Structure formats: C-alpha cells, structure tokens
Amino acid sequence: MLLSRRNVRIKVMQVLYTHEQSPDIPYTTLEKSLKERVNNSFRLLIYNLYLITKTAEYSVEDAGHKSSKHLPTEADAKFSVHIYHNPIIQKIVLDENFKRIIREQKLSYIPNTDYFRSWFKALEDTSAYKNYIQSENSPIEEDKRLILFLFRKVLLLSELFTQHVEDSFTTWNDDSIIIENQLVILIDKISTQVENEIINGNKKTIKFPELMNDEHEFSSELLNRVYYNEKHLGELITPKLENWDKERLAQIDLMLMKMALAEMLYFPNIPLKATINEYIDIAKNYSTPKSGEFINGILDKIMKELKEAGLLKKEGRGLIEN
Numbered sequence: 055m056l057l058s059r060r061n062v063r064i065k066v067m068q069v070l071y072t073h074e075q076s077p078d079i080p081y082t083t084l085e086k087s088l089k090e091r092v093n094n095s096f097r098l099l100i101y102n103l104y105l106i107t108k109t110a111e112y113s114v115e116d117a118g119h120k121s122s123k124h125l126p127t128e129a130d131a132k133f134s135v136h137i138y139h140n141p142i143i144q145k146i147v148l149d150e151n152f153k154r155i156i157r158e159q160k161l162s163y164i165p166n167t168d169y170f171r172s173w174f175k176a177l178e179d180t181s182a183y184k185n186y187i188q189s190e191n192s193p194i195e196e197d198k199r200l201i202l203f204l205f206r207k208v209l210l211l212s213e214l215f216t217q218h219v220e221d222s223f224t225t226w227n228d229d230s231i232i233i234e235n236q237l238v239i240l241i242d243k244i245s246t247q248v249e250n251e252i253i254n255g256n257k258k259t260i261k262f263p264e265l266m267n268d269e270h271e272f273s274s275e276l277l278n279r280v281y282y283n284e285k286h287l288g289e290l291i292t293p294k295l296e297n298w299d300k301e302r303l304a305q306i307d308l309m310l311m312k313m314a315l316a317e318m319l320y321f322p323n324i325p326l327k328a329t330i331n332e333y334i335d336i337a338k339n340y341s342t343p344k345s346g347e348f349i350n351g352i353l354d355k356i357m358k359e360l361k362e363a364g365l366l367k368k369e370g371r372g373l374i375e376n
Contacts (some may be wrong), residue, residue: 057095060332062230062273063313064216067336070280070309081281085274089226092273096144098223099233100152100262105160105215107147109135109177116178126230136187137177137204140197142241145248151262157221157331164222177208194252199244202238210234279316287312294352306341307349314353318360323372326357356371
C-alpha cells in the first residue's frame with residue numbers, strides 16, 4: 055500500500071467519529087468523506103515527493119547562474135547537477151504516472167521557485183551534499199541516502215517547508231509523521247526498482263494508481279463492516295464492561311474496539327495480533343493515556359471467546375502469529 059494501514063484506519067476512525075456526533079448523516083456521505091480523506095493523504099505524500107524532485111532540479115538552474123558569472127568564485131567553480139541526475143530522482147520525474155498525478159491533482163502550481171532555491175542552498179552547505187558530489191557515479195545506496203538526507207535533514211527541519219505544507223494541506227499536522235515514514239518506504243521501493251532496472255534493463259512505471267486502489271478498497275470495506283455491523287460489535291463488547299462506567303468510557307475507545315473486532319471477524323487476511331497492536335497504538339495517540347491497556351484487555355478477552363466458538367476464520371497472511 056502507498057499509505058500505511060494505520061493511516062487508513064485513522065481516516066476511518068475520524069469518519070466514524072463524525073457519524074457518532076451526527077448519526078443522521080447518510081452512509082454515502084460518510085463514504086465520500088472517507089475517500090476524500092484518503093485522497094488528501096495521498097496528495098500530501100505525492101506533494102512531498104514532488105518538492106524533493108523540484109529541489110533537486112533547482113541544482114540545474116543554480117549551475118546555470120554560476121557558470122554565467124564573469125568572475126566566478128572558487129565555490130562557484132565547484133557547482134554540480136549530480137543530485138538532479140541521481141537515477142532515483144530521474145526515475146520519479148520521468149515517470150508517466152507521477153507526471154499525470156501531479157497534473158491531475160493540480161500540485162505543480164502551488165510552490166514558489168524561491169522555496170526551492172532556499173532548500174537547495176541549505177542542502178548545498180551540508181557536508182553530506184559536498185561529499186556526494188565528489189563522485190559522479192555513486193552507488194544506488196548513496197543516491198537513496200542523499201535523497202532521504204534532503205528530506206529529513208533539510209526539508210523537514212526548514213520552517214519555510216513546514217509553514218508552506220501546513221498552509222497548503224490542512225491535514226499536515228495529523229499526517230506528518232505517517233507521511234514521513236511512508237515517503238521513506240516509497241523512496242526505498244523506487245530505489246530497489248531502479249536497481250533492478252539497471253541490472254535487468256526492463257523499465258517499468260511506478261505503480262501509484264494500483265497502490266491507491268488497494269487503500270480505497272480497504273478503507274471502504276472497513277467503514278462498511280463497522281457501520282452495518284455496529285449493533286453486533288457493540289453486543290460483543292458490552293458484557294466485558296461490567297466493572298466499567300459506560301458513561302465515562304471514552305467514545306474513541308469504544309469506536310476503536312468495534313473497528314478492531316470488525317477486522318478480526320471480516321478481514322481473514324489480517325493477523326489477529328497485528329490488528330490488536332495497531333488499535334492499541336492508535337488509542338495511545340488519539341485517546342487517553344490508559345486507553346491502550348484498556349483496549350488490549352477487552353479485545354484479548356473477546357478474541358479468546360471468538361476463537362473458542364470457531365468464529366475467527368483466518369487465511370493466507372492472516373494465519374501469521376495466530
């Protein structure tokens with residue numbers, strides 16, 4: 055998946071929370087809202103990738119400025135466009151799917167050229183960049199390392215970058231950590247694809263659209279299963295709350311437990327432990343400090359009962375660690 059399952063689960067949680075606050079909202083409206091939320095995360099991920107490529111591309115413009123000077127300095131004479139010719143950067147900027155997505159999502163008009171100049175100059179001053187341009191034929195691992203350095207140590211640490219992305223995407227504060235992790239994974243996948251192409255000579259496009267279809271399918275199915283089985287899921291949880299004041303029970307905790315049970319019952323390819331661990335972590339970030347421990351205890355009891363009743367049917371990858 056292009057986005058993490060956790061990112062998608064959080065989007066479903068947010069839509070279900072809206073449903074809890076306004077029960078009369080039609081399911082079709084909730085489904086549309088979910089699709090928009092997932093699309094926004096996808097746009098944010100692609101936009102971060104786009105900013106990386108444009109910052110690298112600025113090296114070409116910078117080289118032109120330096121080479122045209124009548125009295126170039128010693129530093130000017132050492133200009134390099136090696137980062138733009140980085141095979142991973144070239145793979146991205148020349149990819150037809152990437153160009154189409156940037157065009158369709160209207161992402162290319164947003165940034166100001168001055169931003170790229172600022173970020174490239176910050177990169178240019180680092181020892182990592184100076185060491186990188188010493189070799190015009192660097193190994194693919196070094197190419198990848200430099201791109202990740204640009205993203206993590208230059209862009210993410212730039213106040214200009216943070217402010218720009220916050221202004222352009224209202225979901226940045228919620229998605230930033232997940233997007234950072236997923237972009238690192240995406241860069242790693244692209245670098246592996248580039249390496250294989252160098253060895254085998256068989257070039258392929260990056261599978262952005264196919265990966266997004268997986269995310270929409272999972273998010274839609276999870277929302278559907280929780281929404282239409284809410285009563286049944288609640289009935290599984292209620293008996294385990296005998297010693298708890300339901301009025302004081304965090305609404306998000308109850309919602310997350312319903313989502314987790316829906317995965318256990320209706321998603322045969324997801325391992326049980328993976329489901330429980332994911333929702334414990336989400337609860338820690340979005341609910342109370344003790345929510346993770348509470349949810350773990352309740353889900354563990356229900357899971358054991360469902361197992362004994364033979365109601366948990368897992369297959370394929372879902373059999374892992376069961």
